[in-house]
Amino acid sequence: MSKFLSFVILCIATTVVYETSQGQTRQSYTEGMSSPAVVESATEALTTTTETTQTTDEQLAETAELPYTISAFDPIMRKVGEEQGYDWRFMSAIAYNESRFKEDLVSSRGAVGIMQIRPVVARHFNIPVESLSDTETNIRVAGMLLAELDDLLNLPASISEQDRLSIILASYNAGIGRIHDACRLARSEGANPHSWADVSRYLELMADPAYYTRETVHHGKFNGSRQTLGYVREVMKMYNKYCTMAS
Template sequence: MLKRVSFVILSTVLLAVYESSIGQARSIDTPSVEDAIAAEETYLSQDAAMVDLPCVISRFDNIMRKVGAEEGQDWRLMSAIAFSESRFIENLKSRRGAKGIMQIRPVVARHFKMPVESLDDTETNIRLAGMLLSELDHMLRMPTSTPAADRMSIILASYNAGIGHVLDARRLARSEGANPNSWSDVSRYLKLMSDPVYYQKDVVQNGKFSGSGQTLSYVDEVMHKYHQYCKIATLL
């Protein structure tokens, strides 16, 4: 177990190296390494004693474990989402109104009958993300036999792009004899949904989708971090 190490900074630097190695562009709203360092310095100055405590992924591990257990979600996947969304910066707000460590939008808070102001509370922010992941999983209705990696990837795509476009891609896959529960097939049809030959088909209910590049990169990034976290942290 490592001590006296900032996993926020370490994880951010690791991903920066990874993105550089594959030529992946960082989104405009994605916090930089400098943002993560500034947030970490603020945190350490507020409670220096915490530095001596064992770290696994982030200082939010206990909340992630708690919410993950209650919502039936892998807390390491939730941590990977938090890293991708905010680099674990609690007070981050995007230009589109998403807030907090999990970058939850006000519409999600209202959907779950939570006050929009509660998005500023980190535990509530994480809890809403867990609730959203569980609801997406339920709405996607994938069979229990679906491989875990495929299930996670399809849920992550829904978390990022909205479930409507993912459902359209799955319907397209099914209509053309592909596997609607395979991320390889679903991602292929997400890319094709910018083509009128595909998005004008009767099975497509949500129209053209032009954001497949960003969504596929997001899924790859989160799954990459998830696999890293599985090597240093146990599920329970």
């Protein structure tokens, strides 16, 4: 499948919906029609979920006596990470933020499992929707989506790993169309479209009509920058912490 065709299919097939802590719902769109309906982000659950009352440090301390380092899913994360070319600790950080490693979690929007994958994403990859309840399949689909976004972003080899992963995460959360808009804005003003610091700044500016009405912005106003930047920050924070715990 060509890169262009894959991009068009992903855009048409997928939509990401995420809820604010005030219970409001926003929807963002990718290039074409809609953004990757990867997951319903659980960023807000960091403060609102009643089921996760322990602090992260307490949770991590409990693993010291267990036969795994980060979670009971370490072996699967390692396997899928190697298959898809991603650090298994990065995959684990996404899982923590999405579901707190709850493999039977189903959101009100239909997102399923440890990586909170929506059925439309499974269908995009020709994976039976019912198989999303299988944790290894759930993680594998997330890895496939990350790899596809990475390919579509076409980031240069010279980009730092922190910038690369942050931009991929933003695409995973907000939709690749929004990230392309921010990158084009950055480039048009002489900023670095491969720097997360610059890209994130233009994501925020895309709520301003002075920016979102420009020809370089193909998807209009974006009100979701706060949620997306918070998602990237929390996942990268956990990933960096996991890197100090496990190899």
